[in-house]
Amino acid sequence: METLYFSPLLLGINLMLGCAIASTALWYFARPYCGPGVWMSGAWTLNLGIWLFIGYMASASPWLNIAGNSLQLAGEALLMVGVFRFLGLPPPWWTVPASAGAMSLVMSWHWFVAPINTEFVVTFYALIGGLLPIQACRALWVAREEPELSGVRRFVALAFAGFALITLLRALLGLIDGLQGIEHVDVTRSVPYLLPYNFGIPLWVIGLVGLALMTMRRILADSRRHAEQAEDSAERFERLMRITQAGVVVLERGRIVDANPMLETLFARSREHLLGAELHSLFAPAEQIRVEELLGRADGQPHDLEALRDAVPFAAEISIAQLREDGRQVAEIRDVSRRKALEQQLLHLATTDPLTEALNRRAFEERASQALQRSQRQNLPLCLAMLDLDHFKQVNDRHGHITGDAVLREFSLLCRQRARATDLFARVGGEEFILLLPDSDLEAAAQGLERLRTNLAERNLQGLRISVSIGLAEWRPGETLEQLQQRADTALYAAKVAGRDRLMRAT
Ligand SMILES: Nc1nc2c(ncn2[C@@H]2O[C@H](COP(=O)(O)OP(=O)(O)OP(=O)(O)O)[C@@H](O)[C@H]2O)c(=O)[nH]1
Numbered sequence: 001m002e003t004l005y006f007s008p009l010l011l012g013i014n015l016m017l018g019c020a021i022a023s024t025a026l027w028y029f030a031r032p033y034c035g036p037g038v039w040m041s042g043a044w045t046l047n048l049g050i051w052l053f054i055g056y057m058a059s060a061s062p063w064l065n066i067a068g069n070s071l072q073l074a075g076e077a078l079l080m081v082g083v084f085r086f087l088g089l090p091p092p093w094w095t096v097p098a099s100a101g102a103m104s105l106v107m108s109w110h111w112f113v114a115p116i117n118t119e120f121v122v123t124f125y126a127l128i129g130g131l132l133p134i135q136a137c138r139a140l141w142v143a144r145e146e147p148e149l150s151g152v153r154r155f156v157a158l159a160f161a162g163f164a165l166i167t168l169l170r171a172l173l174g175l176i177d178g179l180q181g182i183e184h185v186d187v188t189r190s191v192p193y194l195l196p197y198n199f200g201i202p203l204w205v206i207g208l209v210g211l212a213l214m215t216m217r218r219i220l221a222d223s224r225r226h227a228e229q230a231e232d233s234a235e236r237f238e239r240l241m242r243i244t245q246a247g248v249v250v251l252e253r254g255r256i257v258d259a260n261p262m263l264e265t266l267f268a269r270s271r272e273h274l275l276g277a278e279l280h281s282l283f284a285p286a287e288q289i290r291v292e293e294l295l296g297r298a299d300g301q302p303h304d305l306e307a308l309r310d311a312v313p314f315a316a317e318i319s320i321a322q323l324r325e326d327g328r329q330v331a332e333i334r335d336v337s338r339r340k341a342l343e344q345q346l347l348h349l350a351t352t353d354p355l356t357e358a359l360n361r362r363a364f365e366e367r368a369s370q371a372l373q374r375s376q377r378q379n380l381p382l383c384l385a386m387l388d389l390d391h392f393k394q395v396n397d398r399h400g401h402i403t404g405d406a407v408l409r410e411f412s413l414l415c416r417q418r419a420r421a422t423d424l425f426a427r428v429g430g431e432e433f434i435l436l437l438p439d440s441d442l443e444a445a446a447q448g449l450e451r452l453r454t455n456l457a458e459r460n461l462q463g464l465r466i467s468v469s470i471g472l473a474e475w476r477p478g479e480t481l482e483q484l485q486q487r488a489d490t491a492l493y494a495a496k497v498a499g500r501d502r503l504m505r506a507t
């Protein structure tokens with residue numbers, strides 16, 4: 001019992017058990033980092049090997065001896081494989097079965113074929129045990145990645161190198177003893193036995209402590225890197241929010257909880273005024289229900305709304321998206337009044353005649369067929385008139401094209417002024433115009449056009465007496481726009497033939 005108080009064997013076993021428990025804790029707290037899990041299995045395998053070996057010492061069972069020695073080497077090999085896993089290198093898994101298998105073979109030979117001098121057995125064990133860490137040492141020493149780990153990596157490499165050296169020294173001493181035919185019965189008198197307990201195991205523990213430090217250093221370096229990245233992206237986000245041309249707001253239940261500087265400019269309100277305000281308060285009263293609906297939808301799509309800056313409306317585009325599961329939303333608001341004005345301008349250019357500002361033929365046909373469909377659906381009357389200035393060639397010939405143009409412009413203005421908002425007035429030829437009168441029967445249309453004609457006859461355009469001939473047709477159910485136009489054209493021709501400056505109704 002007394003020898004137990006000073007037993008290096010017991011101390012070694014306890015240290016190994018401590019290492020296994022510590023590496024389990026390391027694995028648990030370092031998850032999901034690669035490496036500690038393999039170290040943990042290595043440490044427990046090694047412990048299992050030691051306990052089986054103790055079992056052999058108590059029972060002298062050859063099987064326990066074989067399994068104990070083989071598992072100790074397998075545990076050591078696993079520890080080295082874990083280093084490769086940690087460094088992100090291809091792990092040499094083969095070393096685990098290779099070292100355990102080779103040891104089993106030698107031990108089986110010793111027990112079941114021919115006894116080998118135990119010093120040679122020790123030599124063989126130590127040779128494998130000493131060679132195993134060398135590759136891991138090299139990998140740790142030369143690794144270039146993660147410069148913040150280089151110090152601790154070298155520390156572990158040196159600890160493993162020391163362990164390898166002690167173990168190989170043990171192999172050499174065993175070999176010398178074996179060659180001399182010495183066989184140690186009392187292990188406490190054997191240097192090859194004392195070497196691992198007094199020096200090998202401490203170095204092994206130091207190596208494991210180093211592995212734990214290395215893992216912690218990586219975790220620290222990674223979290224520092226992540227913190228830097230987070231800070232970086234927060235800064236980028238802030239910068240983006242400052243320079244973006246869009247007003248950006250973060251919303252909580254429809255209320256503004258954060259806003260970028262552009263929003264202040266866009267709505268001419270200070271941040272203090274904006275924070276806490278309902279999003280819909282930034283828009284025209286008529287749009288507020290729509291804003292609520294868009295908040296509910298949060299589809300991230302752009303929608304056009306009328307916003308208010310100092311109570312003055314402007315065209316805005318808003319897109320609302322869900323920010324997080326907790327119901328926070330983000331809205332992006334842009335002033336699109338310039339774009340809207342441009343769109344209007346383009347639409348105007350695409351649909352009107354540049355000289356007279358009347359609709360062009362294409363726009364007329366598009367809108368006239370819609371009006372025709374509506375009349376058809378609602379069974380309402382509709383009329384179409386063709387208007388052609390009389391002897392316009394003479395105007396050009398006598399007074400020049402510029403005067404002719406001015407006459408056309410004035411005539412167009414007169415017609416547009418007299419037309420109702422629902423009427424469609426277009427220029428379809430040089431001095432030929434067309435007027436579509438929805439919801440007007442032939443009688444009412446004729447009266448209105450007669451008034452126009454007499455009004456024109458009574459006034460001078462560019463100091464000239466200008467008259468117009470008109471052909472008028474009322475739409476008949478089932479008739480197409482072309483057919484209706486054709487009849488009005490025929491009536492116009494009849495008006496010209498009949499002496500001009502008159503209105504003729506189509507038959
Ligand atoms: N100033 C000007 N003249 C145009 C324009 N487009 C067509 N014209 C002229 O309009 C005239 C049309 O002449 P005609 O088709 O012979 O008809 P008209 O002289 O009005 O005679 P009737 O229609 O039979 O009464 C031509 O002289 C064209 O050059 C234009 O944009 N500006």
